[in-house]
Structure formats: structure tokens, C-alpha cells
Amino acid sequence: MVDHxxxxxxxxxxxxxxxxxxxxxxxxxxxxxxxxxxxxxxxDLCRTPELACEVTLQPIDEFGFDAAILFSDILITLPPMGIxxxxxxxxxxxxxxxxxxxAIDKLVVPDPDLxxxxxxxxxxxxxxxxxxxxxxxxxxxxxxxxxxxxxxxGGSKDYARTKKLLYxxxxxxxxxxxxxxxxxATFLEAQIAAGxxxxxxxxxxxxxxxxxxxREYPLRYAKQVIAQIKSSRAYAxxxxxxxxxxxxxxxxxxxxxxxxxxVLGVDWRVGIDVVRRSVGDGVALQGNLDPGALFAxxxxxxxxxxxxxxxxxxxxxxFNLGHGVLPETDPEHVRAMVxxxxxxxxxx
Amino acid sequence: MVDHxxxxxxxxxxxxxxxxxxxxxxxxxxxxxxxxxxxxxxxDLCRTPELACEVTLQPIDEFGFDAAILFSDILITLPPMGIxxxxxxxxxxxxxxxxxxxAIDKLVVPDPDLxxxxxxxxxxxxxxxxxxxxxxxxxxxxxxxxxxxxxxxGGSKDYARTKKLLYxxxxxxxxxxxxxxxxxATFLEAQIAAGxxxxxxxxxxxxxxxxxxxREYPLRYAKQVIAQIKSSRAYAxxxxxxxxxxxxxxxxxxxxxxxxxxVLGVDWRVGIDVVRRSVGDGVALQGNLDPGALFAxxxxxxxxxxxxxxxxxxxxxxFNLGHGVLPETDPEHVRAMVxxxxxxxxxx
Numbered sequence: 001m002v003d004h005x006x007x008x009x010x011x012x013x014x015x016x017x018x019x020x021x022x023x024x025x026x027x028x029x030x031x032x033x034x035x036x037x038x039x040x041x042x043x044d045l046c047r048t049p050e051l052a053c054e055v056t057l058q059p060i061d062e063f064g065f066d067a068a069i070l071f072s073d074i075l076i077t078l079p080p081m082g083i084x085x086x087x088x089x090x091x092x093x094x095x096x097x098x099x100x101x102x103a104i105d106k107l108v109v110p111d112p113d114l115x116x117x118x119x120x121x122x123x124x125x126x127x128x129x130x131x132x133x134x135x136x137x138x139x140x141x142x143x144x145x146x147x148x149x150x151x152x153x154g155g156s157k158d159y160a161r162t163k164k165l166l167y168x169x170x171x172x173x174x175x176x177x178x179x180x181x182x183x184x185a186t187f188l189e190a191q192i193a194a195g196x197x198x199x200x201x202x203x204x205x206x207x208x209x210x211x212x213x214x215r216e217y218p219l220r221y222a223k224q225v226i227a228q229i230k231s232s233r234a235y236a237x238x239x240x241x242x243x244x245x246x247x248x249x250x251x252x253x254x255x256x257x258x259x260x261x262x263v264l265g266v267d268w269r270v271g272i273d274v275v276r277r278s279v280g281d282g283v284a285l286q287g288n289l290d291p292g293a294l295f296a297x298x299x300x301x302x303x304x305x306x307x308x309x310x311x312x313x314x315x316x317x318x319f320n321l322g323h324g325v326l327p328e329t330d331p332e333h334v335r336a337m338v339x340x341x342x343x344x345x346x347x348x
Numbered sequence: 349m350v351d352h353x354x355x356x357x358x359x360x361x362x363x364x365x366x367x368x369x370x371x372x373x374x375x376x377x378x379x380x381x382x383x384x385x386x387x388x389x390x391x392d393l394c395r396t397p398e399l400a401c402e403v404t405l406q407p408i409d410e411f412g413f414d415a416a417i418l419f420s421d422i423l424i425t426l427p428p429m430g431i432x433x434x435x436x437x438x439x440x441x442x443x444x445x446x447x448x449x450x451a452i453d454k455l456v457v458p459d460p461d462l463x464x465x466x467x468x469x470x471x472x473x474x475x476x477x478x479x480x481x482x483x484x485x486x487x488x489x490x491x492x493x494x495x496x497x498x499x500x501x502g503g504s505k506d507y508a509r510t511k512k513l514l515y516x517x518x519x520x521x522x523x524x525x526x527x528x529x530x531x532x533a534t535f536l537e538a539q540i541a542a543g544x545x546x547x548x549x550x551x552x553x554x555x556x557x558x559x560x561x562x563r564e565y566p567l568r569y570a571k572q573v574i575a576q577i578k579s580s581r582a583y584a585x586x587x588x589x590x591x592x593x594x595x596x597x598x599x600x601x602x603x604x605x606x607x608x609x610x611v612l613g614v615d616w617r618v619g620i621d622v623v624r625r626s627v628g629d630g631v632a633l634q635g636n637l638d639p640g641a642l643f644a645x646x647x648x649x650x651x652x653x654x655x656x657x658x659x660x661x662x663x664x665x666x667f668n669l670g671h672g673v674l675p676e677t678d679p680e681h682v683r684a685m686v687x688x689x690x691x692x693x694x695x696x
Contacts, residue, residue: 091505155505157439160674163640167648210616210638210670212655251598251618268558270599290558292511300515307560322558326508 004135006067010198010241010263012284012316018309018345019066020338021137024324025059026071030331032058042087046072052122053129060134062331063338067135067198068126070191072119074141074202075149077183080115081107083150097153099161101172109182112190119187123194138196140187142203142244143180143221150176159208166209166217173217181221185228193234200243200265201225204323207248207267214252219259226260243286247323253278268293268322273311284316289337291321294329298336305340314345352483354415358546358589358611360632360664366657366693367414368686369485371593372672373407374419378679380406390435394420400470401477408482410679411686415483415546416474418539420467422489422550423497425531428463429455431498445501447509449520457530460538467535471542486544488535490551490592491528491569498524507556514557514565521565529569533576541582548591548613549573552671555596555615562600567607574608591634595671601626616641616670621659632664637685639669642677646684653688662693 006019027033033055037045045051052071060068075092078085084095098104112120126136141149148162156162166173188199206218222244229235229242245265249256256264257279266275266287275285293304308319319341325334354367375381381403385393393399400419408416423433423440432443446452460468474484489497496510504510514521536547554566570592577583577590593613597604604612605627614623614635623633641652656667667689673682 157503158639158671158674160640160643160676163638163674164643164676167641167644207617210641211619213638248596248617251622269555269596271559274599290511290515290561291506292508293515293558295508295512296515323506326506326511328508328512 004066004197006135006318007197007241009316009318010243010284012281015314016346018312018314018317018319018341020319020341021065021067021069022059022321022325022334023069025063025065025069026055027325028327029325029329029334030058030062032062042073046076047118049118049122049125052118053125056122056126056136057129060130063335065134065338067137068130069137069200070119070123070126070139070196072122072139074139074145074204076116076119077110077140077187078146078150080110081179081183083107091155092149094149094153097161098150098176099165101169101175104172104176104179107176107179109179109186112187116187116190120190120194123191123196127195135197136195137198137200137243138188138191139200139202140184140191142201142206142218143177143184143225144218145203145205146180146184147173147176148205148208150180159205162208166213177217177221178224181224182228185225185232188225188229189232189234192229192232192238192240196240198241198243199229200245201261203244203246206246207251211251211255215255218246219252219255222259222261230260241284245286249275257283263318265320266322271311272308272317276312281316284318285312286318286320288320288322291323291326291329294321294325294333294337296333298333301333301336302340302344305337306344309341309345319345352414352545354483354666355545355589357664357666358591358632360629363662364694366660366662366665366667366689368667368689369413369415369417370407370669370673370682371417373411373413373417374403375673376675377673377677377682378406378410380410390421394424395466397466397470397473400466401473404470404474404484405477408478411683413482413686415485416478417485417548418467418471418474418487418544420470420487422487422493422552424464424467425458425488425535426494426498428458429527429531431455439503440497442497442501445509446498446524447513449517449523452520452524452527455524455527457527457534460535464535464538468538468542471539471544475543483545484543485546485548485591486536486539487548487550488532488539490549490554490566491525491532491573492566493551493553494528494532495521495524496553496556498528507553510556514561525565525569526572529572530576533573533580536573536577537580537582540577540580540586540588544588546589546591547577548593549609551592551594554594555599559599559603563603566594567600567603570607570609578608589632593634597623605631611666613668614670619659620656620665624660629664632666633660634666634668636668636670639671639674639677642669642673642681642685644681646681649681649684650688650692653685654692657689657693667693
């Protein structure tokens with residue numbers, strides 16, 4: 001494989017400039033994506049390799065991002081576990097929320113080769129279509145984040161049901177998290193075997209707990225996932241970088257550094273220089289422009305990019321948003337961000 | 349006035365034990381509150397002094413909290429500004445969201461004596477009914493938090509419209525925040541004049557921005573509110589402690605300390621000892637048990653209370669939840685928390 005900028009940055013090797021990709025870069029802000037979505041539902045898109053391949057490549061062609069990310073959804077593993085999901089416009093809905101030990105006992109850890117063949121086939125098609133232009137990132141939802149969806153039945157404002165399970169029935173919570181961790185790790189191993197060059201574990205709701213509970217729940221099971229991946233045959237054959245992303249990581253930085261991941265995702269609420277000082281030099285960092293900052297003028301976007309590049313330094317930094325790009329974003333503002341990262345990090 | 353425990357802690361004076369109250373302590377988790385709500389809508393409750401007085405006193409009678417907080421809602425100031433609000437079960441809804449300069453220009457800064465007389469009358473009735481048993485806290489929504497409701501039209505997952513205004517039209521955002529700050533300060537001055545012994549400024553959504561934007565938006569306008577209150581005649585006549593509460597404060601601690609408030613609220617996602625080390629000894633701290641931790645067993649609740657008391661120290665600490673109590677909470681678990689705080693902080 002070519003020695004890609006993105007993979008060099010993941011390994012903290014010297015780079016000619018800072019690589020950039022964007023969470024949800026294949027998504028609704030892109031007219032080309034919306035055109036495909038007019039022909040297919042969101043789930044059809046996730047489950048049809050040709051369509052998933054098409055939309056995965058769109059932002060690479062359009063903006064020249066330094067990595068592609070598989071088009072899929074973190075909730076894609078729930079149906080094969082035994083949890084029904086639909087995707088109405090208002091956000092994902094779970095048909096049979098998991099709220100007691102009996103429901104947890106019924107869940108299975110699916111074999112991705114049998115249960116998620118379309119995702120693995122999409123990876124093969126994307127890799128072939130990319131011709132190694134840029135690396136391909138695979139991903140899955142982290143155990144705690146998957147638990148919140150399974151338990152709440154969708155999004156939540158206060159995560160009351162999640163906390164009722166975590167603190168009111170901790171043995172059940174741990175049993176569920178263990179199944180979710182096995183599912184996450186097994187799926188990512190299969191993605192590595194299918195050809196991805198990096199995997200990201202999304203803990204979108206890992207930041208809803210106290211520091212002690214961060215160690216006990218999200219971090220503990222992210223560590224279990226990372227350890228299982230690292231001891232797998234797929235990883236032995238292809239030891240890809242592992243990214244762990246906790247949205248709202250600021251209160252947990254010292255513990256965050258101990259996850260075992262090669263790269264830590266950083267949301268926009270904290271200075272990336274603060275994170276670097278706290279986690280040390282053993283990991284790369286990915287982030288951390290506020291997705292909402294793309295509503296600013298191109299001049300202001302460039303100033304904010306410059307500030308982040310300066311705080312992050314050139315080694316071991318992958319530029320990204322601090323969370324997924326917002327659907328209302330103007331693609332030309334995305335272009336302004338990409339151009340700013342390329343120009344400003346080259347000239348350093 | 350009696351030298352109340354709560355007020356002594358706000359001023360960082362020595363206390364015999366740590367005082368405790370609870371955000372949303374007059375609320376749906378309490379059977380007595382739900383009984384009143386069967387007779388009146390939420391807005392009727394806010395706007396009928398006798399009923400507001402009744403529910404304000406319920407948790408004092410039931411649990412012996414060390415402070416009462418006026419029963420009202422942060423959105424109560426929006427209708428007199430010119431923004432329609434309703435309170436369906438699914439959460440507050442704004443009839444005419446404010447999204448451009450023309451809409452901002454139309455908003456007025458209401459005179460609380462004319463526009464919010466029921467709140468000021470409720471304060472007088474509550475003060476009379478309390479007979480100085482415990483101090484009464486007044487409150488209002490902080491400018492940035494009020495902006496998010498006015499702009500989004502209700503709750504939000506990603507605050508895309510808020511950020512479109514803040515970063516895409518900063519001059520309009522500042523104009524709106526200035527009106528909201530004047531409204532907040534003027535209302536709190538009127539509450540002080542009506543008799544409250546302390547005021548809290550709620551910045552529930554102050555934690556959705558980057559550290560630079562925290563200084564530029566939520567903190568800047570909270571400072572404006574605090575400065576306006578401190579220069580008012582009401583405050584000169586009765587210089588009550590001012591509490592500023594930012595939900596998700598962890599990334600901004602150094603700046604948070606500069607707000608001018610006497611007490612800083614601390615949510616549950618960060619260790620209160622970490623906050624103390626960062627903000628220094630010039631302010632009192634209020635917090636910070638995870639509201640979801642009240643789903644745990646009484647034994648576990650006691651252990652968590654003990655941990656927080658130890659981290660916070662006895663001087664300048666007001667025990668509270670890190671956000672409002674969840675409606676699904678068992679009142680007996682609230683009692684377990686109150687008992688633990690009383691016993692464990694007395695024995696130190």
C-alpha cells in the first residue's frame with residue numbers, strides 16, 4: 001500500500017501536511033448524496049453495496065479528503081442482534097427497546113459474515129473503486145452508545161432509562177455491554193478482514209456520565225473492544241490504526257488516553273492543545289472544528305482552521321470536525337475548510 | 349434574617365454541615381406536585397401565585413432542603429418579549445422562532461412589574477409562607493440558553509439553527525443576546541426587590557460551544573447580566589449571592605471562574621475537586637451528583653454522596669444534583685441523598 005498521509009498521521013510519523021476527513025462526509029449536505037437518496041431509502045443505501053460504494057466515493061471526488069469512510073450506520077448491527085430499527089425522518093426508532101434482563105438474554109452476538117454481508121461486500125467494492133487513492137475507514141458504534149439506543153428506543157434528552165439500567169441494575173447493564181462489545185469487536189474484525197485500512201469506534205454518547213462512571217462503563221467496554229480486535233487474526237494479518245471517539249471527552253482526558261486506541265477523537269468543546277497536554281505524546285489526535293462553525297464565512301472558517309492547526313501541531317494530527325457535519329452545511333464552506341487545512345498546514 | 353446555612357456556604361463562611369437543595373426539587377417526581385398539576389396546567393401553575401407558592405414549599409416540608417427555589421420556568425420571560433411559548437408533554441414549543449434581524453428588532457425588554465407580576469407576587473407569598481425557615485432562590489435563564497430556545501423553537505439535538513445565527517450572523521446574535529441579557533438582569537433585579545435571598549442564572553445550554561465561543565457568547569452575556577444586577581438599586585439594598593450554572597462546564601473552567609458570580613454550579617460530568625483546583629478559592633461551588641445516580645440503591649447513593657463531599661470539602665460547598673432531578677426518580681431515594689448529606693457532612 002502507498003504510504004498514505006492519513007495513516008502516517010495515525011502512527012504519529014512525520015507528514016508533509018495535515019490530513020483531513022470529515023465525520024458524515026458522505027451525507028445529506030452533499031447534493032450528489034441527496035440525488036442517490038431520492039432513489040433509495042437510508043437502510044437500502046446501507047444494505048446495497050453498489051449504492052454504499054457510490055456515496056462513499058462522492059466526497060473524495062468532490063473535495064479530495066485524505067480518507068474515505070464506509071457509508072453505513074452505527075445502528076446497522078442492532079437488527080441482527082435482535083433489536084428492530086427504523087429510520088424515519090425524525091431520527092432512528094427502536095421497535096423493541098431492551099430494558100430488562102430477559103430482553104438482554106435474548107440478544108445474540110451476530111456473525112458478520114452471515115448477518116452483515118452487504119457491509120463487507122460494500123467494503124470490497126469501495127476498496128476496488130478507490131484503487132488505493134486514499135485509505136478506507138471502517139466503523140462501529142461503541143458499546144455504551146449502542147446501549148443508549150437499545151435502551152432509550154431512540155435519541156434522548158436526559159438518558160433517564162439508560163441511567164436507570166446502569167445504576168439501578170448494574171449487573172444487567174454489564175451483561176448488555178458485554179454483548180454489545182463482542183458485537184462491535186467482531187464486526188470490526190470482519191471489516192478489517194474485508195479490507196478497511198483503519199477502524200473508528202464511535203462513542204457519541206460516551207460523554208453523558210461522571211468520570212467514575214466513564215471508567216466503569218464506556219471506557220471499560222471500549223477497551224474490551226480494542227483488546228479483542230488487537231488479539232484477532234484479522235488484526236494480526238493487518239494491524240490497522242484504531243480510532244476511539246468520545247463526544248464530550250473533556251472531563252475524562254487522563255482516562256481517555258488509556259483506551260488502547262492509536263488515535264483519540266476530540267470534539268469541539270475543548271482545546272485540542274489542552275487534550276494534547278493531558279494525554280501526552282503516545283496517541284494521535286483527530287479533530288476538532290465545531291460542525292456549526294461551517295456556518296461562518298470562509299474567512300472566519302480559515303481563521304478557525306488556523307487556530308486548530310496551531311494548537312494541534314503537525315505531528316499526530318488528523319483534521320476533522322468535532323462531530324458529524326450538519327445536513328444544512330453549504331458544500332462550498334466544506335471546500336473552504338479543506339483548502340485552508342491543505343494550504344495552512346503545508347506552509348508551516 | 350437568620351444566618352442560614354445555605355447563605356453562609358454561598359459566602360464561603362464556615363458551616364456546621366453542607367447545605368443541600370436540588371434543581372427542580374418542586375417537580376414531577378413528587379406525588380404532592382403531581383396532585384396539584386392534576387388541577388392546573390404547567391403555565392397556570394407558573395402564573396398563579398397561590399399554586400406556585402404551594403408547590404415551592406412541598407419539597408421543603410417533605411425533605412427539609414436548606415433552600416427553596418421559586419416555582420417557575422426559564423421560558424416565562426419569552427411571551428412578554430414577544431415570543432409565544434406552549435408547554436405540551438413533548439417539551440416546550442415556540443410559536444414564532446426568532447431567526448433573523450427583523451424578528452430580533454421586534455422583541456422588547458419587558459418591565460417585570462407590568463409583564464411578570466404573578467412571579468413577583470408568588471415570591472412575596474412564598475417568603476411569607478416560609479417564615480424565614482430557609483432562604484428563597486429566584487432564577488432566570490441565561491442569555492445564550494434563552495437564545496437557543498428562541499431560535500430553535502424548542503429543544504434541539506445539534507443546535508444547528510443556533511450556530512447558524514451565532515457564526516453566520518454574529519451581529520444579529522449579539523443584538524439578540526443583549527436583549528436577552530437585559531431581560532434576564534431586569535427580571536432578577538425585580539425578584540430581589542420582591543424578596544428572594546439568592547438568584548441563580550441557568551445556562552443549561554452554555555456548554556454546546558468551543559472554549560473561544562464560550563467567552564464570546566454564554567460567558568460574555570452572563571457577565572453582562574451579573575454586572576447589571578450588581579449595579580442595580582435592588583442589589584445595593586440587598587446584595588444577595590448570585591449563582592451561575594453552566595451545564596457541561598468542564599472545558600471552560602478557567603473562564604468560568606471569571607463570571608463574577610459568587611457561586612458556580614457544577615454538572616456531574618466533572619469531578620468537583622477538579623473544578624475547585626481550576627477555579628481557585630474565590631467562589632463557592634454547587635453540585636454535583638448525577639441526577640441519574642438517584643436510580644441507584646440507597647447504599648450506592650450514600651457512597652456517591654460521600655465521594656462528592658470528600659472532593660468538595662466543607663467550606664464553600666452547596667450540595668446539589670448536577671442538573672434537574674429526573675421525573676422518574678423515587679422520592680425515597682431523594683430522601684436517602686438528603687440524609688446522607690446531613691449525616692456525612694456533620695460528622696466531618
